[in-house]
Amino acid sequence: xxxxxxxxxxxxxxxxxxxxxxxxxxxxxxxxxxxxxxxxxxxxxxxxxxxxxxxxxxxxxxxxxxxxxxxxxxxxxxxxxxxxxxxxxxxxxxxxxxxxxxxxxxxxxxxxxxxxxxxxxxxxxxxxxxxxxxxxxxxxxxxxxxxxxxxxxxxxxxxxxxxxxxxxxxxxxxxxxxxxxxxxxxxxxxxxxxxxxxxxxxxxx
Numbered sequence: 001x002x003x004x005x006x007x008x009x010x011x012x013x014x015x016x017x018x019x020x021x022x023x024x025x026x027x028x029x030x031x032x033x034x035x036x037x038x039x040x041x042x043x044x045x046x047x048x049x050x051x052x053x054x055x056x057x058x059x060x061x062x063x064x065x066x067x068x069x070x071x072x073x074x075x076x077x078x079x080x081x082x083x084x085x086x087x088x089x090x091x092x093x094x095x096x097x098x099x100x101x102x103x104x105x106x107x108x109x110x111x112x113x114x115x116x117x118x119x120x121x122x123x124x125x126x127x128x129x130x131x132x133x134x135x136x137x138x139x140x141x142x143x144x145x146x147x148x149x150x151x152x153x154x155x156x157x158x159x160x161x162x163x164x165x166x167x168x169x170x171x172x173x174x175x176x177x178x179x180x181x182x183x184x185x186x187x188x189x190x191x192x193x194x195x196x197x198x199x200x201x202x203x204x205x
Contacts, residue, residue: 015073016051019186020044020196022068024138028059044070048196057081057183058159065137066090066180067188069202080183080202083157088182089164090132090153092141093173097127097150101171105154111166120167124155134179135193141176149176 022028022044030045032038044056050070057069057077066089071077079085105125111118128151141149150173154164165175181188186202 015071015076016054017073017076017199017202018048018050018054018070018196019191019199020047020068020070021188021191021193022047022060022065023193024065025062027062028056028068030054044068047194050196058087060180061162064178064180065134065193066178067183067186067191068180069183069186070196071202076202081159085184086155086157086182087159087180088153088155090128090134090151090179090181091164091168091175092131092149092151092177093168093175094147094149095173096148097152097173101173102127102152104171105152105167109167109170111160111163111170113160118160120160120163121156121158123157124153126153127151128153132179132181137177153181155182 026042026044026047028044030043030050032041032043041062044050051072053072054070055072055074055077057071057080060066060068069080102125106123108120108122111120131151152168154167156163160166164178168175179188184202185204186199191197
C-alpha cells in the first residue's frame, strides 16, 4: 500500500491595507455594540466596502480629521503604533502661537491622561506661515470676530488619548481643528475627505 500525499492546507488569504481620509464627525470604528450610538453616530463602514476583520490603526477622535490607516493584519497595526513611526498633525489653534509656546511644545509639556499626570516626549513643532490647503470641515470652526488663529505642525512618536489637543491647551492655545497629515511615509495629500485607497504596504522595502 503506497502512502497518499497529504493534502496541502489552503493558503490563508492575503492581508489588505487601506489609507483613509477620515472626515470630521466620524468615529474611528466600524460599528458599535450600543444601539443608541449606532443611531446617533457615524462610522467608518459608511465610507467604503472594507473586508471583514478590517481595523483602524490608532484612532482619531470624532472631532479630528485626516489620515487613518486600516488593515486586516494585527501585526502591522503594532508596527505602526510603535515609537519608531512618526505621526504628523496640523493643528489650528486659538490665538497667535508664540515662540515660547512653540519651544514648550518641542521640549514636552505636562498633560493629564485619565487623571494621571503625564509628561509628553520631546517632539517636532513648527509654525505654518499660512493655513494649509485642506477641504472645508463638516462644521464651521467659529466666527472670525472671535479673534485670530494660527496653524502649527506637530510631529510626535507617541499617541496618547487626545494628546495633541492637550499639548496645545497646556501652552495656552486650545486646538480648534486637528488634521493628521502623515503616518511614517504615508501622506494624506491628494486624498479627498471620505475617500480611501488600497495599498500593498505602509512601509517601503
